Each structure stands twice: as structure tokens, then as C-alpha cells.
Amino acid sequence: MQFTDTNCFLCGTIITKEHRTPVFGEWLQQKYNLKDKELLLLDKSVTTFGQLGIPCCDRCHTHYMLPLEHEVEQAATKGMAGLQALPPQRLFQWIGKMYYGTLVTELIKEADPLVMPEYAVSEDPKMLGKFRSFYQVLQSLRVPMEFDGFLPCSLFLLEVSPTEDELPFEYQDELTTMAFSIKLGSVAIVCTLLDNGIIRKALGRLSQVAEGQLLHPIQLAEFKARVFYAAYIFNVVPEYFIRPQKPGDDHLVLDTLIDDVTNEIFNPWEMPAYAHMLEEMWKPWSIREQQILQNPSQPISFLLDEHHQFKPMERYVKQV
Numbered sequence: 307m308q309f310t311d312t313n314c315f316l317c318g319t320i321i322t323k324e325h326r327t328p329v330f331g332e333w334l335q336q337k338y339n340l341k342d343k344e345l346l347l348l349d350k351s352v353t354t355f356g357q358l359g360i361p362c363c364d365r366c367h368t369h370y371m372l373p374l375e376h377e378v379e380q381a382a383t384k385g386m387a388g389l390q391a392l393p394p395q396r397l398f399q400w401i402g403k404m405y406y407g408t409l410v411t412e413l414i415k416e417a418d419p420l421v422m423p424e425y426a427v428s429e430d431p432k433m434l435g436k437f438r439s440f441y442q443v444l445q446s447l448r449v450p451m452e453f454d455g456f457l458p459c460s461l462f463l464l465e466v467s468p469t470e471d472e473l474p475f476e477y478q479d480e481l482t483t484m485a486f487s488i489k490l491g492s493v494a495i496v497c498t499l500l501d502n503g504i505i506r507k508a509l510g511r512l513s514q515v516a517e518g519q520l521l522h523p524i525q526l527a528e529f530k531a532r533v534f535y536a537a538y539i540f541n542v543v544p545e546y547f548i549r550p551q552k553p554g555d556d557h558l559v560l561d562t563l564i565d566d567v568t569n570e571i572f573n574p575w576e577m578p579a580y581a582h583m584l585e586e587m588w589k590p591w592s593i594r595e596q597q598i599l600q601n602p603s604q605p606i607s608f609l610l611d612e613h614h615q616f617k618p619m620e621r622y623v624k625q626v
């Protein structure tokens with residue numbers, strides 16, 4: 307794992323600055339007109355989706371990145387059914403590549419003496435441990451690998467109703483909590499990386515209720531707030547181990563371990579902090595924290611009613 311301009315992000319081969327693979331696949335950029343769309347980085351500098359590239363050798367680009375992008379592109383043309391049919395491990399790799407690509411971009415910038423980041427991710431030992439664990443499972447992009455009985459992330463696939471949906475494409479990621487979401491047409495993929503599916507289990511009721519429904523965009527935003535907040539209080543870093551190889555094995559098998567003895571898996575869920583996250587996600591509807599917490603123990607929800615059942619919603623009517 308090297309955060310430099312001159313090593314392939316995947317195999318480490320020494321390369322020149324011309325060798326790049328796009329963080330956001332060419333097809334995505336074309337389909338959603340992203341090339342010149344602006345993206346704000348952690349240090350507040352602005353780049354575009356088209357400019358974001360990961361240092362990558364020609365071999366990894368041709369053998370691993372292009373086929374992956376092609377597979378996801380094909381699946382995405384079939385909408386929800388296509389993306390659901392993709393092996394979850396492929397979706398993990400695709401998201402993992404974009405996440406890692408933005409991470410590398412941030413970290414290469416941090417190393418620039420002219421940039422003084424407010425919070426240097428690369429100097430935080432816990433974060434580096436997390437990235438290292440993540441880098442191990444990301445190698446499944448290149449090395450045939452089986453995760454035995456787990457997926458190194460939680461995946462949620464949601465469908466948005468067209469009635470008030472104005473955004474054909476939407477993208478969000480949080481580098482430190484590894485929460486990620488991308489919306490392709492009517493389908494939103496929300497993902498928390500490196501939690502071994504624990505967040506999905508913890509939010510089981512929520513995903514049961516919301517997946518398979520046509521969500522209003524404000525409901526999707528609430529769903530994301532809950533998942534992103536869960537990632538924020540998620541408190542453990544899984545470790546991964548390669549099982550010893552036998553002669554004739556054609557792939558690696560990975561086992562995982564989570565230390566839940568010395569660590570609580572989640573820090574406590576704090577309503578004000580959650581409401582803050584929700585306020586962020588609800589910015590387009592300008593719903594403020596005070597409103598959200600009018601009843602401090604039961605924040606406003608557009609997704610669930612008081613019996614935790616799904617609340618169907620066609621249009622958003624501003625409440626006064």
C-alpha cells in the first residue's frame with residue numbers, strides 16, 4: 307500500500323504519472339455527463355470527476371479495471387434487476403476502487419508541502435490500520451480470492467420513485483468512516499466498507515422495510531443518514547487472514563476476525579449527532595436540526611411510522 311504518484315495502486319509496479327485509471331469509469335462519466343462536474347476535496351480544493359485518476363499500471367488497467375467497469379456498465383443498463391444480479395463481491399470491488407481512488411487523491415495531496423490539511427488522515431494510526439485492512443480485501447480485484455462466509459462490506463440497493471427525483475446521478479463518500487453512496491438513474495447503492503456486513507445486520511429492520519419500495523428522494527436521504535451515522539459510530543476494524551495454501555490451490559481464501567472483546571462494536575447512538583447527520587442529508591429540503599428533534603427521543607422520519615412500518619410517500623409537502 308503506497309500513496310504515491312509513481313506506483314500502481316493495485317500491484318505496486320513503478321509507473322510514470324501518465325499511467326492512470328479513472329476513478330469514475332469512462333462510461334459513467336459519459337452517461338451522466340460527469341467529466342466537468344466539480345467535486346470538492348477534503349482540503350477544500352475543487353477537482354472534476356473527469357480529472358480524478360488513480361495511479362495504475364497498464365496491465366492492471368487492461369486486465370482488471372476495464373473488465374470490472376464493463377461488467378457494472380452492462381448490469382446498470384438493466385437497472386435494479388441488473389445490479390441485483392451482480393455478485394456482491396463485484397459491487398464491493400467497484401465501490402472499493404472508487405473509494406480508494408478518492409482516498410489516494412486526498413493522501414497524495416496531503417503529502418504536498420504546499421497543502422496544509424486541517425486533519426491529516428495519513429497521520430492517524432487507527433485510520434492507517436483501517437486502510438491497510440481494506441487494502442488487503444481490495445486486492446481481490448487482482449488476486450483470485452474468496453471471502454469465507456462474509457462480505458467485507460454492507461450493501462444496500464434502493465430504488466427511487468421518478469415523481470420528484472431530479473438527480474440522475476449522485477455521489478457521496480466519507481473517507482474516514484468509509485461510508486459510500488452512488489445513485490445511477492433510479493437505483494441508489496449505499497455501502498459501508500470494511501464492516502463485514504455488521505451494519506446491514508444492525509439495520510436489518512430498516513432495510514427490510516425500505517428495499518423493494520419506491521422511495522421518495524427525501525426517504526433515500528434519510529436511509530443514507532441512518533447508514534452513514536451507523537458507520538460513524540462503528541468502532542471496530544476487522545482483521546483478515548490468508549488461509550495457508552495447499553499445492554494446486556487456484557485462489558486465496560480469507561478468514562476474518564473482529565475483536566469484540568476489548569472493543570464495543572458500536573459506540574452509543576446519540577440522537578443529536580444523528581439529527582445532525584440527517585440535517586446534512588436533508589439540506590435540499592432545508593429541514594433543520596431543531597425541527598428534526600422536536601420530539602427528542604423520536605426524530606422526524608419520512609420512512610417509518612410510529613409502528614416502524616414503511617410510510618409510502620409520493621410527494622413532499624413542506625411542513626410549517
Ligand SMILES: [Zn+2]
Pocket residue numbers: 314315316317318319362363364365366367
Ligand atoms: Zn498494476
